[in-house]
Amino acid sequence: MNIQFYAPEWGNVLPFNTFCKNVKAAGYDGVEMALPFDLTEKQTILDTLAAHDLRLIGQYWQSFEKNIDEHAANYEKYLRNLMAAKPVLINCQTGKDYFNAAQNQRLFALAAKLSAESGIPIIHETHRGKSLFAAHIAMGYLQSDPGLRIALDISHWCAVHESLLADLPDEVALAISRTDHIHSRVGHPEGPQVNDPRAPEWEEVLNAHLGWWDRIAALHAQNGTTLTITTEFGPAPYMPSMPYTQMPLVSQWDVNVHMMNLLKTRYGQS
Known part of the structure; x- marks a missing residue:
């Protein structure tokens, strides 16, 4: 079984070089993150990742525009910026929960076109507020598009x-069958992060x-394909914190490293 583990850049407050040094020392294979448009800043990030022998998963989360034409234009702009860095894959928080099916499918089709053009897999995250926000909604998109990967x-x-x-066993089973990448955060019935x-x-x-x-x-393992996992426990407000002081209840870094080591042991990767 070939599994690669990625650290989320989300929540990092250290200088990027220090962060990458810690990521490598902890045993990760790479980092999942968005990239700036400024070419100098972007190249510095890519050079730092390379210096620490870390792979990149590109991350798109900036799906804000309510107008679908503006949304699609910015979607392509962000994806092309990530594509130019030649990441292992691009993980997208595609679309909006209030877009209709045709509007979200327009974005899926655009991503498929860009993926074919670049040779870089572009997949779509099951995320609140986005196109795949709920299991039964995602099932509809997956059934209508056999090439959709998540x-x-x-x-x-x-x-x-x-x-x-x-x-929702059928909905979950279909999603599992189309999954190329995992965010190993643990949610619960009252929130997205324990x-x-x-x-x-x-x-x-x-x-x-x-x-x-x-x-x-x-x-x-059965298909002989590589699975990627990002240990994506996040900072506050995902991470519960104390009132008034706003101090996090636990260390985001420690929890993420714990999840990586737990899964490495579980899947025979250590």
Whole structure:
């Protein structure tokens, strides 16, 4: 089984070179992040990743425009900026939950065109507020487009459906069959991120996520394909914090490294 592990740049407050040094020392294979448009800033990032022998997963999350024409134009602009860096893949928070099916499918088609043009896989994240915000909605898009591949961040669906998805087995199974990339954040029925996955009170929730991820890992092992995983526990307000002081309850970095080591051991990658 070939699994690559990526650290999220989201939440990093250290100088980028220091961050990359820590990422490499922790045992990650690369970093998942967005890239600036400024060519000098962008090249400095790419040179720093290369200096630490770290791969790049490009990340698009800037889906803000309500007008679909403006949205599609900016979508292509951001994707082309990421494509130029030749990442392992591009993970997109594509579309909006309030776009109709035709509007979101227009974006999927544009991404497929750019992927074919560049040879870089472009996949679409299951994320609240975006096109694939809910399991039953994602199922419709996946059924209508056999080529659609996803980044499964199933923590969002736990929050959206306010459950561990026991009543949506077909929807989850289809999503698992189309997953190329995992965000290994652990969500729960009342939110997209538990305060600490190491805590015993979250054992049932953690085991549900591990079961979903196990099925994805098994499919990739069977198919001889590479699975990528980003340990994407985020900073506040994803990370619960103390009132008034706003101090995080736990270290985002420590939790993410814990998740990587847990999954490396589980899948025989250590």
